[in-house]
Amino acid sequence: MTKSPRLRRAGQVVLGLALTLIVAGCASNAPQDTLKPEGKYARQIDNLFKPVFLIAVVVFILVEGLVLFSVLKYRRRSDDLDEPADFPEQIHGSTKLEIGWTILPAVVLGLVAIVTIPVIFTLNSHPKGSMDITVTGQKYWWAYDYPTQPDVGITKAITTANELHIPAGKTVYLSLKSKDVIHSFWAPRLNGKRDVVPGRVHTWLLQADKPGVYSGQCAEFCGTSHANMRLKVVAHDPASWDKWVATMEAPLTKPTSGLAAEGYTLFQQKGCSGCHKVDGQWDEVAAGNPSAPNLTKLFTRDCFAGCIYNLDDRNELEAWLRNPQRKAGSLMKIGQLSEDEIDRLYAYLQTLK
Ligand code: HEC
Ligand SMILES: [Cu+2]
Structure with missing residues (x-):
């Protein structure tokens, strides 16, 4: 029997996709790698995941191995195509086997439960001194x-x-x-x-x-x-x-002169203080507004707006003030600001550190 070219082609595509997926998971310096725990709770999960995954791999190889073995060994061969198919021996199950493959998985799952449950309790505890x-x-x-x-x-x-x-x-x-x-x-x-x-x-x-x-x-x-x-x-x-x-x-110092002081005034005029608190300067937000990040020590941070923009980069914050909708669905809604106003607001925001 020869394979059809179409089948071979499909096989190549599937193989290519599978390899792409595997290779895509190969970054060595991924910053959010669950498999590289850096704290005791992450490590407890990892210590659980590894043996359980190993058990799953063994079960997978056993089961799939048996399936492949049976399919290959007992398949209908070309030389018996002309004969009518033989019926296999008809049986009503084997009690030994049935009991075996009920108990074995139950034991495996029981073991997994025994090691998992204490970790669930630890992760939900309130440790002393935390x-x-x-x-x-x-x-x-x-x-x-x-x-x-x-x-x-x-x-x-x-x-x-x-x-x-x-x-x-x-x-x-x-x-x-x-x-x-x-x-x-x-x-x-x-x-x-x-x-x-x-x-x-x-x-x-x-x-x-x-x-x-x-x-x-x-x-x-x-x-x-x-x-x-x-x-x-x-x-x-x-x-x-x-x-x-x-x-x-440390309390903030309120700017009293220059661009920053003008920015301070604008912060209220442009409605910023209706949503954002700045401790000791703008302590009351307007009722009904969406809640917004407290900006008191804004310039001690590296990132803003859900950590997707870099605060060190002046352009990013200016772009934000020009159009906070650049982050899709952002709940910060403001009127159009002029470049002058943006400069003043930026100067004021810089005092928040
Ligand atoms: C309607 C409420 C609202 C108003 C008015 C508003 N903001 Fe915002 N602001 C938000 C919200 C909500 C976010 C968070 C958006 C996000 O990350 O999805 C935000 C984020 C920010 C951030 C980033 C803070 C961080 O740590 O992530 C800055 C800076 C900022 N606003 C400055 C201003 C300035 C300046 C004004 C006035 C021109 C202003 N906002 C007006 C709601 C508002
Ligand atoms: Cu979310």
Whole structure:
């Protein structure tokens, strides 16, 4: 029997696609690699995933191997095509086999359950000595509220957005809330995903072994800019943690002259202060407006608007003020600003650090 050219062609296409998929999963420096845990909770999941995956591979090879073996060995060959097909021996099952292939999978699943359940409990616990942060997911960015907790140096509540700062090594206990729809908080190298559901408070743990920046994202489709709802977790060594807390708690100085002072006035005239809080300067937002990132220490961050733009790049922020709809579905709605106004607002925003 010769294979038809069309069949061969289809085979090549399938093989090509499969190889492309495999190769696409091969990045060695992917920043959101769940298989490279960098904290104790992520590692617990990884330690579970690896053996369970191995078991699944063994089962797969066994089952598929038996299928292939039977198909090949007992297939109808060309030399018996002329004869009528023989019926195989007719039996009513084999009790031994039936019991065997019921018990064996049950035992395997039982073992998987025994190692999984303690991890589920650990991930849902509230460890002693952990620090608290409330995370609020909303279209399409993350807000973080740190209550006062002197044991980690926080003597005045801190509010920030998109970049979650934590001390390295410390266990962080997150309370996750949503303002609108279901989101999912996911920093793959620090822990698994946790849904963020309106009307509920879900908790989650994070811990990073070493100082560093760990990127993450919303992992539950939440609307047009779901893919633009990213986040960063910045883990600090003790000295830089203290410095971050001190910076976040230091009061702002209100600009009194120059472009920045004019920007300060514009911030209200253009309606910015109706949505954005700036502690000690604009403390009241207008009722009914969508909630917006607290801009108090904006210029201590690296990224903005769901961490998709770089704050170091002046052009990015100016482009944002020119058209906040460049992020699809953005809830920041403002009138057209002139370039002069943008310069003034930019000068004011720069004082927020
Ligand atoms: C209707 C409410 C609203 C008004 C008015 C508004 N903003 Fe926004 N702003 C938002 C929202 C919502 C976001 C977050 C958008 C996102 O990431 O999807 C945002 C994001 C920002 C950010 C990025 C902050 C961060 O950390 O991600 C800056 C800076 C900003 N706005 C400045 C301004 C300025 C300046 C004005 C006035 C010209 C203004 N906004 C007016 C709602 C508003
Ligand atoms: Cu989301």
